[in-house]
Amino acid sequence: MSESRWPRRQLLTGAIGVGAGAVAGVGATLGSQRYAHADEPAQPDHVEFHGAHQAGIVDAAPARSTFVSFDVLAADRAQLTELLTTITRRARFLTAGGTPPNPGITAPPDDSGILGPQVPADRLTVTVGVGASLFDHRYGLGDRRPTHLRPMRTFPNDDLDPAWCHGDLSVQFCAPNPDTVIHALRDVTRATRGAMQIRWKLDGFVPPPRPSGTPRNLMGFKDGTANPDAADAHRMDQVVWLGREAGEPAWTRGGSYQVVRLIRMRLEFWDRISTAEQELLFGRRRDNGAPLDGTHEHDAPQYAKDPVGSAIPLTSHIRRANPRTAKTASSILLRRPYNYDRGVDAVGDLDMGQLFVCYQRDLAAQFEAVQTRLIDEPLVDYITPFGGGYFFALPGVRDDHDHYGSALLA
Amino acid sequence: MRRARRTAVIAATALLALAGCTGHDGGEVALTVSRSGCATEWHDPHGGEQTFRVHNVGINTTEVELVDPANGAVYAELENLGPGATRPMQVTLGRGRYAFRCLPEDTDAVTGPTVTVTDGPKRGAPAIVPVDEQVLRGPVDTYRSSVQHAFPTLRRDVRRLAAAVRSGDRAAARRAWLPAHLDYERLGAAYGTFGDLADAIDRLPAGLPKGVHDPGFTGFHRIEYGLWHGESLPALRKPADALSADVAKLVTQFRTERVDPNDLPLRAHEILEMTLQFELTGEADQGSGTTLATARANVDGTVAVLDALRPVLRSRFRGLSAADAALHKLRTLLDAQYRHGTWTPVDDLSAPQRRAIDGAAGEALERLAPIAALAQVRRAQ
Numbered sequence: 047m048s049e050s051r052w053p054r055r056q057l058l059t060g061a062i063g064v065g066a067g068a069v070a071g072v073g074a075t076l077g078s079q080r081y082a083h084a085d086e087p088a089q090p091d092h093v094e095f096h097g098a099h100q101a102g103i104v105d106a107a108p109a110r111s112t113f114v115s116f117d118v119l120a121a122d123r124a125q126l127t128e129l130l131t132t133i134t135r136r137a138r139f140l141t142a143g144g145t146p147p148n149p150g151i152t153a154p155p156d157d158s159g160i161l162g163p164q165v166p167a168d169r170l171t172v173t174v175g176v177g178a179s180l181f182d183h184r185y186g187l188g189d190r191r192p193t194h195l196r197p198m199r200t201f202p203n204d205d206l207d208p209a210w211c212h213g214d215l216s217v218q219f220c221a222p223n224p225d226t227v228i229h230a231l232r233d234v235t236r237a238t239r240g241a242m243q244i245r246w247k248l249d250g251f252v253p254p255p256r257p258s259g260t261p262r263n264l265m266g267f268k269d270g271t272a273n274p275d276a277a278d279a280h281r282m283d284q285v286v287w288l289g290r291e292a293g294e295p296a297w298t299r300g301g302s303y304q305v306v307r308l309i310r311m312r313l314e315f316w317d318r319i320s321t322a323e324q325e326l327l328f329g330r331r332r333d334n335g336a337p338l339d340g341t342h343e344h345d346a347p348q349y350a351k352d353p354v355g356s357a358i359p360l361t362s363h364i365r366r367a368n369p370r371t372a373k374t375a376s377s378i379l380l381r382r383p384y385n386y387d388r389g390v391d392a393v394g395d396l397d398m399g400q401l402f403v404c405y406q407r408d409l410a411a412q413f414e415a416v417q418t419r420l421i422d423e424p425l426v427d428y429i430t431p432f433g434g435g436y437f438f439a440l441p442g443v444r445d446d447h448d449h450y451g452s453a454l455l456a
Numbered sequence: 457m458r459r460a461r462r463t464a465v466i467a468a469t470a471l472l473a474l475a476g477c478t479g480h481d482g483g484e485v486a487l488t489v490s491r492s493g494c495a496t497e498w499h500d501p502h503g504g505e506q507t508f509r510v511h512n513v514g515i516n517t518t519e520v521e522l523v524d525p526a527n528g529a530v531y532a533e534l535e536n537l538g539p540g541a542t543r544p545m546q547v548t549l550g551r552g553r554y555a556f557r558c559l560p561e562d563t564d565a566v567t568g569p570t571v572t573v574t575d576g577p578k579r580g581a582p583a584i585v586p587v588d589e590q591v592l593r594g595p596v597d598t599y600r601s602s603v604q605h606a607f608p609t610l611r612r613d614v615r616r617l618a619a620a621v622r623s624g625d626r627a628a629a630r631r632a633w634l635p636a637h638l639d640y641e642r643l644g645a646a647y648g649t650f651g652d653l654a655d656a657i658d659r660l661p662a663g664l665p666k667g668v669h670d671p672g673f674t675g676f677h678r679i680e681y682g683l684w685h686g687e688s689l690p691a692l693r694k695p696a697d698a699l700s701a702d703v704a705k706l707v708t709q710f711r712t713e714r715v716d717p718n719d720l721p722l723r724a725h726e727i728l729e730m731t732l733q734f735e736l737t738g739e740a741d742q743g744s745g746t747t748l749a750t751a752r753a754n755v756d757g758t759v760a761v762l763d764a765l766r767p768v769l770r771s772r773f774r775g776l777s778a779a780d781a782a783l784h785k786l787r788t789l790l791d792a793q794y795r796h797g798t799w800t801p802v803d804d805l806s807a808p809q810r811r812a813i814d815g816a817a818g819e820a821l822e823r824l825a826p827i828a829a830l831a832q833v834r835r836a837q
């Protein structure tokens with residue numbers, strides 16, 4: 047840990063001279079990208095809840111989210127089943143929208159009312175995952191644990207706070223509006239009171255494209271550009287969804303390993319370094335997201351033509367994360383990050399960063415392989431993972447008669 | 457500051473819950489009410505989700521209820537519908553007989569024509585036979601006598617505390633503090649009735665300009681603060697004697713004070729709302745680390761309220777046994793934190809222990825909450 051406290055900025059300085067030249071070189075082609083999203087088709091008002099896979103994973107991230115880790119208090123397997131059935135029932139209603147029943151004079155109102163008398167679906171998604179701890183002695187599920195599901199590892203650059211790590215269940219709520227997210231969270235926690243308790247919770251937001259293309263993170267860089275195409279179902283079967291996997295329990299089919307990492311950004315520090323240095327840290331341009339050897343956001347970096355990293359440093363985030371070699375192709379994963387804002391820290395700096403979420407079929411071969419390559423990347427001086435967890439996003443709820451975890455608990 | 461003063465807003469709360477509802481297309485029926493007629497326009501009733509737009513064309517503020525004419529059970533209500541106002545009443549109607557009942561201010565109730573629903577779902581929204589002051593008289597008496605029954609012990613233990621403080625033996629004074637405080641906390645439900653004395657006896661420093669050093673900081677927690685923060689015992693004589701005097705005053709006052717019958721159903725969940733906010737967070741702790749003991753005493757206070765209300769609830773509250781079970785679970789979890797004569801300070805709980813207790817308290821609260829709504833006093837005729 048002590049070693050990681052020392053800034054590693056010097057590691058990059060060698061490359062800066064080279065990189066700065068590259069930046070100047072491509073600067074001439076600025077502004078070639080225009081508003082790509084202007085004529086998008088109107089979106090339907092709800093996201094289908096039922097299906098082979100859960101929503102909220104491969105669909106584009108709407109503007110608001112909250113990621114909540116719960117510990118289950120249910121006393122036994124039957125109560126756990128009841129809990130998951132209740133979450134299913136509430137999620138089914140909330141994602142479809144409708145009029146909450148009126149309890150008359152028999153009880154306080156069923157609904158918090160913050161969305162008005164009729165609950166709009168507002169494209170809400172509810173995504174439920176299970177953590178490794180759910181497979182301990184309590185519910186007799188030990189032999190059904192997804193093979194790779196363990197408590198999240200501590201990586202060398204982490205500074206994990208136990209209060210912000212792990213959990214029995216993860217529930218991610220996403221919607222275009224913050225009140226929809228809060229409404230859903232209050233509804234679900236109320237309906238399940240006593241059966242699970244919040245362990246930690248972090249709210250996320252994604253800005254609109256500025257001015258076009260992929261939305262930017264709080265460091266000013268487009269974030270998500272090189273993601274595999276989430277609209278390509280075949281690709282998602284390769285990268286995200288578990289099929290008939292060797293060595294995995296059959297119930298996992300249709301689910302996905304979900305990794306969440308709560309990563310603080312040192313934004314004040316970040317704002318004090320030059321654009322060129324920022325760009326070398328990521329390997330992409332800040333203005334339009336193009337790789338430093340390219341022109342447009344979606345140009346593919348040509349690492350083979352740049353073996354020593356004179357355009358895109360070998361230590362840059364994108365080159366470490368995905369060296370784009372035949373050997374590393376199997377480590378590609380799907381990221382679905384949000385920004386977070388947690389207030390102010392002890393020295394008056396902004397406690398903001400990334401609520402990093404990614405999905406994959408194989409925790410070790412994908413997330414852990416990528417994260418291992420990123421160990422001691424120069425970017426670590428500006429970011430500090432402080433929490434998160436490994437979860438397994440359950441297979442989808444098939445229809446009105448199905449519920450979350452039905453195959454797991456069968 | 458710890459006493460919830462909810463009685464005054466009850467009517468408005470119920471009203472908001474209903475005012476927020478509008479019906480499905482086609483399920484809307486416009487009705488008028490006044491002293492001379494109560495929703496006489498309802499001729500063609502249908503089952504399912506319905507919204508009645510009730511317009512008060514009279515000159516009196518009126519309560520409007522949709523009832524089962526056989527027994528007066530209420531399906532839905534609009535409280536305080538002012539002259540000229542229109543408000544929606546949303547309800548799901550099952551098959552059966554219905555009538556509107558209007559209770560205009562200062563005049564007799566008027567019941568509208570009985571209508572019969574023959575289509576739609578078999579069962580609709582639940583109905584409850586309303587509770588009036590008469591019905592609550594028994595529970596209030598039961599509750600009053602249980603409080604009065606507890607007073608002698610409270611007085612004795614508070615006097616012992618004062619004596620221990622005067623003796624100058626800090627250890628003895630600390631030992632005497634908790635039993636006296638718990639005697640008081642077990643009365644929980646009486647916050648509202650104890651008026652300003654409740655503040656003097658059991659207030660927290662919050663809200664006082666000088667906090668724990670404010671002369672207005674009195675009562676149990678003032679003494680607790682001194683005993684556990686090394687204040688000299690002679691300096692604590694005054695607050696200890698004042699506490700004795702205030703408790704004596706309370707006992708005298710209570711004999712003649714009227715218990716608002718509405719208080720009782722409210723307290724069913726309010727006591728534990730306070731527990732969650734002040735005891736399970738540890739906020740109330742002034743050094744003794746006994747907020748879990750207080751929480752445990754508050755569970756007893758809640759059970760006393762529930763027991764008093766039981767005759768009224770048995771026929772009206774389907775969730776009664778679930779509420780009992782939730783309280784039992786909470787009590788068991790709290791009892792486990794009393795070992796070898798001491799209570800675990802809330803901050804010493806492991807995170808899982810804490811979540812289990814907080815979760816059980818939350819569950820008990822959800823289960824108890826309907827009681828305030830369904831046993832609220834409603835006008836009889």
Ligand code: HEM
Nearest residue numbers: 267268269270271272273309328364367368400416417429
């Ligand atoms: C605060 C933390 C992070 C920030 C600010 C960040 C930012 C970025 C940015 C700006 C890009 C380039 C644009 C893009 O392709 O999306 C990128 C790419 C990428 N990042 Fe991160 N990232 C962070 C953490 C992580 C973590 C924890 C992982 C996984 C372990 C990761 C994996 C990747 C991958 C796989 C790529 C795509 C590389 C490629 O295929 O070219 N990132 N990231």
